[in-house]
Amino acid sequence: MNLLLPQASVNAAEVDHLILALLLVSCLVLALVFGLMLRYAVKYRDGSAVNRGAPGQKTWRLEIGWTVATFVIFFGLFLWGADLYFRLFQPPQDALQIYVVGKQWMWKVEHQSGQREINSLHLPTKRAIQLVLTSEDVIHDFSVPAFRIKHDVLPGRYETLWFQVEKAGVYHLFCTQFCGEGHAAMIGEIVAMSPPEYEDWLGQTASGSGAHESMAAAGEALFTRYGCSGCHGKGGVGGKQSGVDAPALAGLYGEKVKLDTGAVVTADDRYIRDCIMSPEKQRVASYPPIMPSFAGQIDEESLLRVIAYIKSLKPTDSQ
């Protein structure tokens, strides 16, 4: 039995410090409560001759005292936990994106260069990783205890989760949101490798059985097959080429987009997904509502590839 959980990610040690602090506060309070309880139980047991003295006065001073003390300690713990949580969920800009689709009862992973795996995830150490997570059916949860991270994986939307692995090794991956009969079998392994080894793995996997094209390349074919290029133009250059009043997609990813409601949003994975699946919800300002919804038309993995293709499009000078 191993009572020490590896601290394999950058944030793991920090989370452990917080848990340790909570443990310390708990032990002190428990020592106080059990200590007083035992002391009083012995000292003031019925029949003991100890002098009980006069009744205590001004109990409210004690009440205010321990209420304020409790409040201050709790507030400190809150700040600590909140600060760390905010950092835990804010990915750095240059994170390597990997796509994960959960379904009853397996994890499907696709790397940008097209390598696919099931119930395992190979990734490089010393590099920020951002997972884009979605589910084909029910809610799952992507949990890696050694990294101290966990996030629900929802059907119908993208959630993201980032981490950076420090130590190469093989770590447990668990589904921690109850998802039906095979919930306990929805486990896998995270294989963290040094960057050169990871490059080797990508190369070997690509040259192995089954030709792997990159996600973006696969997405390009789908972009044509689903008719996207009919309006948005080949290469996503926009309506100028096609004659249809459709916005350009090249260079869109990561930009600020003004919606017809006046709101400004960042064009991230979730935004692009929502535009494809429920376009009526967030229409780009000054464009007519002619985009059809692809909900129910396209499976999650194809959708990820189309989005990978859109993300790969660089703005052209002519735009």
Next chain:
Amino acid sequence: MSVTQAPGQISYLSDGYTLRSWLLTTDHKRIALLYFAAITFFFFVGGIGATLVRYNLLSPKGLLGSAETYNRLFSMHGVVMVWFFLIPAVPTTLGNFLVPLMLGARDLAFPRLNLLSWYLFILAGFVALYALVIGGVDTGWTFYTPLTTFYSQGHVVATVVAIFIAGFSSIATGLNFIVSIHKLRAPGMTWYKMPVFLWSLYATSVIMVLATPVLAMTLLLVAFERIFRIGVFDPAIGGDPLLFQHLFWFYSHPAVYIMILPGFGVISEIVPAFSRKELFGYKFVVWASIAIAVIGFLVWGHHMFVAGTSLYSALVFSILSFMVAVPSAIKVFNWLGTMHRGFIRFDAPMLYALGFIGLFTMGGLTGLFVAALAADVHLTQTYFVVAHFHYVMVGGMVSAYFGGLHFWWPKITGRLYPEMWGRVAAIIIFVGFNLTFFPQFILGYLGMPRRYSAYPPDFEALNVLSSGGAAILAIGYLLPLGYLMWSLFYGERAGANPWGATGLEWKSPSPPPTENFLTTPVVTLPPYHYAWAEATANE
């Protein structure tokens, strides 16, 4: 009712022996016993579920051999324990019995509504048992969508209908208590002369009346989506799965306080009685209950820190969750303050109360771990959370229930339970409980997920330890069933006030007459007016 005897001469137990005299009674004391029978039955049904769960987890592969069977067992354990034991346990048994007696009233405000609430509960119980017998559910007690509304193979609709009906029973009981406490207090019993048990049940009742309808609506929507495919929660048909979690926890977090607040009330009666001393900081304890009831409505989002809600909402729910723990801490300190300079005796009710204070404190402190955002990310959905809420619900609430049951057993039955056995059981429960659930904190920190029918071999040793503790705990819970039954026939007869406790319920004979009091009592003394205060006042 016999006409030859003067009123007040016959105890409520002797006032008719026919089945009809029980099933059509409107006497709150008899209804409390009807509830007691039902609650005890469900406690052991849920307990069988727990036993099989712990049996399965003795081996990493799962001894039951079937994930589906395991899933249905833990779902059954959760549903039965939450809605058919923990929520109704103290209010409908001890509450029903004691509220009118403590108020100095003849009965609750609406005696027939009280009986109706029992029939609703029984109906709900039969529907739940029906759902169980035809195969049960495989969703957990939390019914997360779209698993529950589309993918589940279990008997979801029958189960949620059972909970829906049980909810109305809760609302009826809550309403009855609120009106009774407002309108039926004996002359002289001002709000601040009420025992804290009544204040706790008042706070509990407010939550029951306000929160239960939200659960009822949510469960109806679940049933509608499952039967008619109306898109409310399932994104495949235009719904939002997080909406379900918001609605569910808007009830189910306050429901935690429905379970624990009556427990606080029981402990606030027992500790002064066995310390021979007034409750320390009475008004602070009272207002702590009210604060818990109010803030308890504003913390539901802490169940969703990793569910995909916004970072800023997580911030608000985290700070509010820390806030709601403050009044609980105040209560613990006040109980210790009550013991200070007391004349402490260690009868079984006090042992349960001391166990409660220790275990509830551990449950509360581990709650801080999961209220702190970054720590919650690692610990939520694991056995850490399982251990945390069992410390509060079982270590806390069930200990309080057993403590209260022993404390008022002489009043309810007119017989004393065997004291030695009472103490032995209290100690066995305390030891068994810690052996069962403490290892689960460590399992959770190491990352073992909840609701796993099989697990990696790394976790085996702690799981075996936990299952071993569960066996001891089971013995602890079976013992009272035996000796309390025994005491009904062979127990020493109790006087009106065997503990020398304060409170109007002890002024009535044991067991009380149907009318409770021969003359309406008049209250002049403050609550918890124990000899300690009198002795020092005479100095």
